[in-house]
Amino acid sequence: MSETVDGPLPTERAGLEPLLSVRDLHVHRGEAHILQGIDLDVAPRQVTALLGRNGAGKTTTLLALLGLLPASGEIRLDGRQLEELPTFKRAQHGIAYVPEDREVFTQLTVAENLRLAMQSREAEQRLERVHEIFPELAKRRSQPAGTLSGGQQQMLALGRALLQPASLLLIDEPTKGLAPIVINEVVAALEELTTDTTVLLVEQNLRVAQQLAVNGYVLDHGTVAWNGVVDDLLEDPDLTQQLLGVAGRGDSE
Amino acid sequence: MSLEVFVLLAVTGLGLAGLYFLLASGLSLIFGLMDVLNVAHGLFFTVGGYAAWLVMTRVGVASVGLRFAIALLVATVAGLLIGAVVERGFIRPLYGDHVTQILITAGISIAGVALLGGWFTYDPQTFPVPEVFRMVINVAGARIPLSRLITVGSSLVLLFALLAFLRYTRHGLIIRAGVENRAMVQALGIDVQRSFTLVFAIGGLLAAIGGVLGAVFFAGVTPEIGLNNLIFAFIVVVIGGLGSVSGTALAAVIVGLTQQFVNFFAGAGVGDLTVVALLAITLLIRPQGLLGGVPR
Amino acid sequence: MSLQTDAPTTADSASLPVPSRPSRLPWVVVGIGLVFAVLPFVDVPLPGVFVGELSAPGTLQILAIGLVFAGLAMSYDLLLGYTGLLSLGHALYFALGVYGTNLLLLHTDLHYAVAVPLVLIGVGLVATVLGSIALRVRGVAFAMVTLAFAEALHVVVEADPLSISGGEEGLPLGSESIPDIFVGVVNVRWVYWVALAFALAAFFICWRAVNSRAGRVWQAVRENEDRVELLGLVPFGFKLQAFTIASVLAGAGGAVYLLVIRGANPQVASVLFTLNVIVMVVLGGLGRLWGAALGGLVFGYLSMRLPGLARAGVFERLPDWLEGPLTEPLFILGTLFVILVLFAPGGLASLIERLGASKGRR
Numbered sequence: 001m002s003e004t005v006d007g008p009l010p011t012e013r014a015g016l017e018p019l020l021s022v023r024d025l026h027v028h029r030g031e032a033h034i035l036q037g038i039d040l041d042v043a044p045r046q047v048t049a050l051l052g053r054n055g056a057g058k059t060t061t062l063l064a065l066l067g068l069l070p071a072s073g074e075i076r077l078d079g080r081q082l083e084e085l086p087t088f089k090r091a092q093h094g095i096a097y098v099p100e101d102r103e104v105f106t107q108l109t110v111a112e113n114l115r116l117a118m119q120s121r122e123a124e125q126r127l128e129r130v131h132e133i134f135p136e137l138a139k140r141r142s143q144p145a146g147t148l149s150g151g152q153q154q155m156l157a158l159g160r161a162l163l164q165p166a167s168l169l170l171i172d173e174p175t176k177g178l179a180p181i182v183i184n185e186v187v188a189a190l191e192e193l194t195t196d197t198t199v200l201l202v203e204q205n206l207r208v209a210q211q212l213a214v215n216g217y218v219l220d221h222g223t224v225a226w227n228g229v230v231d232d233l234l235e236d237p238d239l240t241q242q243l244l245g246v247a248g249r250g251d252s253e
Numbered sequence: 254m255s256l257e258v259f260v261l262l263a264v265t266g267l268g269l270a271g272l273y274f275l276l277a278s279g280l281s282l283i284f285g286l287m288d289v290l291n292v293a294h295g296l297f298f299t300v301g302g303y304a305a306w307l308v309m310t311r312v313g314v315a316s317v318g319l320r321f322a323i324a325l326l327v328a329t330v331a332g333l334l335i336g337a338v339v340e341r342g343f344i345r346p347l348y349g350d351h352v353t354q355i356l357i358t359a360g361i362s363i364a365g366v367a368l369l370g371g372w373f374t375y376d377p378q379t380f381p382v383p384e385v386f387r388m389v390i391n392v393a394g395a396r397i398p399l400s401r402l403i404t405v406g407s408s409l410v411l412l413f414a415l416l417a418f419l420r421y422t423r424h425g426l427i428i429r430a431g432v433e434n435r436a437m438v439q440a441l442g443i444d445v446q447r448s449f450t451l452v453f454a455i456g457g458l459l460a461a462i463g464g465v466l467g468a469v470f471f472a473g474v475t476p477e478i479g480l481n482n483l484i485f486a487f488i489v490v491v492i493g494g495l496g497s498v499s500g501t502a503l504a505a506v507i508v509g510l511t512q513q514f515v516n517f518f519a520g521a522g523v524g525d526l527t528v529v530a531l532l533a534i535t536l537l538i539r540p541q542g543l544l545g546g547v548p549r
Numbered sequence: 550m551s552l553q554t555d556a557p558t559t560a561d562s563a564s565l566p567v568p569s570r571p572s573r574l575p576w577v578v579v580g581i582g583l584v585f586a587v588l589p590f591v592d593v594p595l596p597g598v599f600v601g602e603l604s605a606p607g608t609l610q611i612l613a614i615g616l617v618f619a620g621l622a623m624s625y626d627l628l629l630g631y632t633g634l635l636s637l638g639h640a641l642y643f644a645l646g647v648y649g650t651n652l653l654l655l656h657t658d659l660h661y662a663v664a665v666p667l668v669l670i671g672v673g674l675v676a677t678v679l680g681s682i683a684l685r686v687r688g689v690a691f692a693m694v695t696l697a698f699a700e701a702l703h704v705v706v707e708a709d710p711l712s713i714s715g716g717e718e719g720l721p722l723g724s725e726s727i728p729d730i731f732v733g734v735v736n737v738r739w740v741y742w743v744a745l746a747f748a749l750a751a752f753f754i755c756w757r758a759v760n761s762r763a764g765r766v767w768q769a770v771r772e773n774e775d776r777v778e779l780l781g782l783v784p785f786g787f788k789l790q791a792f793t794i795a796s797v798l799a800g801a802g803g804a805v806y807l808l809v810i811r812g813a814n815p816q817v818a819s820v821l822f823t824l825n826v827i828v829m830v831v832l833g834g835l836g837r838l839w840g841a842a843l844g845g846l847v848f849g850y851l852s853m854r855l856p857g858l859a860r861a862g863v864f865e866r867l868p869d870w871l872e873g874p875l876t877e878p879l880f881i882l883g884t885l886f887v888i889l890v891l892f893a894p895g896g897l898a899s900l901i902e903r904l905g906a907s908k909g910r911r
Binding site for chain 2: 633635682685686688689690692696697704705707710821824825827828831870874875876877879880886887890894
């Protein structure tokens with residue numbers, strides 16, 4: 001069993017003002033206490049990784065941040081309290097979400113999927129940029145999203161999130177179930193767009209996590225088991241083994 | 254079977270299909286978007302019929318045609334309002350509790366039927382219709398009442414209007430997306446609850462127009478006319494696939510024609526039973542319905 | 550909803566609901582049953598509440614209908630209240646009880662006491678077959694399938710293709726084959742006692758059922774069906790069991806109802822009748838047997854009594870637009886139902902419990 005860390009959060013150590021700060025986040029489901037008081041900070045304009053074994057509570061954390069699951073605790077984005085707001089207001093205040101299974105609208109065309117996310121005039125300009133990063137989406141604009149490949153759906157899900165006026169992207173396992181070549185493509189796109197965006201990234205593929213993220217958190221049984229610089233974690237095989245149950249960097253699926 | 258019998262049965266069956274579609278399309282969208290089985294939907298249909306009856310018998314406009322136009326307009330507005338009021342007043346306070354939402358629509362249905370019965374009795378109320386509805390035209394030797402064709406035509410027009418609304422407007426886009434994945438629509442920063450009121454209002458509107466046409470089709474309106482047709486509308490919704498408007502239209506045609514033809518050739522009631530059997534078969538073989546996307 | 554969590558599915562923390570502590574409820578019901586049993590001997594008038602004395606045939610008739618509805622409501626509570634199954638087809642099994650019994654009485658020489666068990670076996674078989682089809686789907690789809698099956702019977706009864714059910718007119722009671730004590734106005738008390746016996750039997754059967762191990766699985770299914778599967782149990786079998794028991798009880802209610810109203814009427818097969826049963830249960834209090842029973846009694850009483858009040862001219866001074874609806878019992882019951890659902894979700898039972906609790910505190 002790992003014990004909860006009470007040390008300073010990475011942003012505190014770096015003296016950075018976090019964009020997102022979460023305090024004492026709890027989620028219950030029936031009798032199960034799934035999140036047991038999560039504290040985490042996400043620094044602006046960089047990728048923060050959320051790691052942990054299956055069932056540690058990573059996706060639950062993202063859903064709780066979005067208000068898609070009933071939760072208690074404090075959620076502050078850019079100085080604004082979000083915990084009382086319904087999901088759509090949280091999104092309007094700047095959280096965009098790329099879910100684990102893409103969750104593109106399969107019956108809608110690519111263009112309609114994107115149009116759904118466009119709610120302001122600036123979105124038109126952002127659409128151009130999305131088409132630049134993912135030319136595939138422009139090419140397949142009138143194709144039903146359900147007929148896209150897994151990688152293309154992932155691009156659509158990312159592009160959709162980029163169209164929102166978001167200050168924070170929550171991305172859940174963007175490489176899950178993708179072929180290695182496609183993973184490289186998606187990672188390259190993520191690298192490009194994360195240079196100036198704040199991201200909280202859930203990722204099982206530690207190589208990808210290390211490539212993209214600076215700071216990270218490890219969840220275990222609904223608590224924060226570790227936080228710090230991702231490189232420090234993944235270069236310590238014993239610690240990685242203990243926290244994530246894998247042999248070391250890059251060996252996970 | 255002689256050709257004229259065939260044509261007459263087909264046109265009547267299609268007219269019935271039109272009425273089922275007007276009831277079932279709203280039901281299907283409401284269910285697809287909100288998981289609410291709206292038992293009060295039959296009441297929306299009935300309200301349309303009574304609104305038309307009231308206008309046709311109590312409004313002092315000499316021209317029957319003009320009165321009928323007013324009746325249609327009043328019924329449309331009444332349907333829109335009752336749909337919106339039911340959603341805002343009774344469904345929204347119970348948000349998140351689907352079973353209770355269904356129960357309350359059942360209560361509204363019971364109270365509404367009894368209210369109309371108390372006001373207007375349970376006898377069928379008939380009203381004068383414009384000349385054109387009483388005309389008979391000759392198709393392949395069959396004498397077809399024009400009112401049947403008008404029912405079919407109006408339903409088709411409303412089907413295409415609804416499809417266009419869903420396809421070309423932002424509200425329609427949100428509804429289509431919400432039927433597929435409500436949570437994700439919210440995560441995109443869209444207040445999906447506003448669409449709830451909208452689909453109820455649209456559903457009420459379509460059902461109420463259906464009620465006006467139904468009062469002509471069935472030659473009178475009774476407090477239970479909506480509930481009686483609602484059962485077949487439910488069947489249409491399930492066969493067509495929950496949340497799919499085109500599926501609903503297709504299933505309405507199948508159900509309407511089956512019912513007419515089998516009832517005629519195999520005896521009254523057998524057609525209704527066949528339709529129930531169709532439902533059972535659909536659920537066993539293809540639980541998501543003909544054009545339903547995601548199995549629920 | 551398709552958004553899934555990676556939350557631990559803690560099968561270990563999921564267990565069946567703990568059996569509740571021994572309750573005094575059965576004894577209270579026995580007491581109430583005794584009070585009801587002696588009513589035919591009480592020649593006291595209750596002006597306003599009933600026309601004539603408690604022992605008057607008219608009063609006993611109303612109470613008998615209320616008791617049948619009480620039993621019927623409890624049977625439905627097994628489905629919706631305890632197992633979470635929203636059936637819109639309960640009328641089917643009640644109507645099978647009504648029509649099946651009457652047809653046996655009319656066309657065979659069987660005694661009522663023999664005909665009813667035969668009918669109930671039939672109802673049990675039908676419920677098992679239709680239940681296993683309907684239970685292949687969950688939630689609202691289940692509601693629609695049950696509705697469609699019930700409507701099928703309604704269609705048959707009304708269209709009457711074999712000329713046996715009397716169509717829309719219904720079918721008068723085959724009174725030659727029933728014991729003399731159930732015939733005639735003078736003997737209403739016997740019919741009343743049968744209704745009382747049915748209601749009591751329904752209560753004790755339901756009580757035993759919901760407090761058995763199976764009954765606790767039903768309640769677990771209601772709370773979270775997937776978790777029941779994680780426990781290694783198959784919800785289907787348990788749901789079918791609840792469905793069949795509830796249906797057979799409804800059939801028994803139908804057989805008694807046939808005696809009470811001395812005939813079979815196609816309305817008992819209609820969807821409106823099922824909706825009425827839902828109103829009874831929710832009005833009284835979902836998930837509490839005594840609440841459902843209370844709802845059935847209240848529903849039976851009001852639906853029989855309100856038209857009488859109207860005839861007596863109670864609403865006459867009201868304006869027409871109010872008088873019409875107020876003479877419709879279903880308007881008042883439906884409205885009451887909607888108000889209770891919105892403002893007192895536990896129904897009359899929870900109002901009574903709350904009243905009791907606040908008195909207890911004082």
